[in-house]
Amino acid sequence: MTEQDTSVPQVTPPSWRVFHATGQEPAGEPPRLPEPPPWRVFAGSPLQPAPPDDAQATRRRLGVVQEGPQLREEEIDAVNAALLLRRPLLITGPPGVGKSTLAYLIAHELALGRVLPWSIVSRTTLRGGLYEYDAIGRAQAIAAWRAGGDNGITAPAADATSAPDLGDFVTLGPLGTALLAYGRPRVLLVDELDKSDIDLPNDLLHVLENGSYDIPELVRSSVGEVSVFTDDPERRAVIEAGRVECAEFPVVVITSNGEREFPAAFRRRCLPLEMRPPSREQLISIVVSHLRRRPEGITALVNEFERRLHGGGTQSVDQLLNAVQLTTADGFQAEADGRKLIEMLLRDLSKGR
Known part of the structure; x- marks a missing residue:
């Protein structure tokens, strides 16, 4: 009897990396992202159409990407850890080392559509990042509608079919758009968070943890579905019952020039990445x-x-x-x-x- 070969062929396990920092656009199907941890699964709806691309902004930021990785190994690992864990990436480093450009590199390589830039200043508020509601504009539109427009005929109050649409006066900000329910995550760039008011990082905690928010003006309305403007040019989104929840947690890239420290509770929810000057x-x-x-x-x-x-x-x-x-x-x-x-x-x- 011949001795059976009991050796098991060695199979190299697939790399856990999905992002390789080459900046090369996928030739076929976009890369499949790893499954999220059970505690980072969201069930937002309704599912929105795929986001637009912005090739001009990508070319302006990246140029014609050369062969080979554009980042160091430890930087690539940090990005992939953030993708796997569905956690924001907090990037620090001196000005001009490519912190904000990294968001465009991720979006381009993983085919995630247009980057949603949110530039932070001292006056920036959480509400402004989520949505804006033009109450004055709506009040003026309702007054003009009730006055019958140019013909001076008063419209009946019960005729709601021609009344100004509530959604026409709501515009989602970059953060609010990123938290819409998309089939693949959006890339949100929170640029220079260290320039914000001292309360903004703490205000972000609930939204980043829960992946959702309410729009009170829509919650109080009797309309079940409302189509609102988004941060994407000439794009709208449908919101149900005034609540927005993501289906895939966005890829959140937060940059800081180190002008001040962030609260421990905020840092706990982020993965740190310190970018060094390029070689x-x-x-x-x-x-x-x-x-x-x-x-x-x-x-x-x-x-x-x-x-x-x-x-x-x-x-x-x-x-x-x-x-x-x-x-x-x-x-x-x-x-x-x-x-x-x-x-x-x-x-x-x-x-x-």
Whole structure:
């Protein structure tokens, strides 16, 4: 009797990563996201149509993406952990290292449609991120309707079919749009949250935890379904009973320049990612991707930019892009006054001028 081969063929398990930071748009079906944890499953409805894309904004942010990963391994792992756990990603780092650009890289590579940017200032409120209700505009429209418009004929109060639609005066903000029920998650960019009022991070806790919110003006109305405007240009969404709940928790990218600390309760709900300045190879790749070519003299400028960066200065990649674009212009002379312009473009941003 021959001895049976009891060895089991070694099968390499599939990688847990779904995002690889290559920036390459999927050729066929979009990548399938991992199943959410049981405590991050949501059941929002009705399901909205697939969101639009914004190729122009993507090209402006990413340029022509070069081959190979655009991020470091630990940064790629942090993004994939946030995708798997359905938790916001809190990105810190110096200005100009690509924190907000990461949201566009994720949306492009995973085919998640247009990024919903929410730029934060000191006056930003949670309500503004969720929705706006134009009460004055609706009151004026109702008054004009009851007056019969231009013909002066008073419309009967019971004739609700031609009354101004309540949904015409409700517009969802970026956060409110991201929490609509989509078949695939939206990408929400909460840019520079550290500039907000001190209460905004705490105000976000309930929404980020529950993936839902109510619009009181719609809850109080007797209309079951209302079509409202969204943050997507020329797009509307249907809301039932005044409540919005996501079906897939959005990919939330929160950026901070480290101007202040966030409450522990807020940080507990986020996955931290500290982005470091790009390596020399990454800098060259960024320049080539945005300029669509590799211009002559790029090595010297990259070396000088990197020297200033590691010398303790505050530098932004935008400065390098501007300097390369200027020096490759026809007829530009890098000596004398031209050198002064380069020094001005590559100046230390921490100096205040």
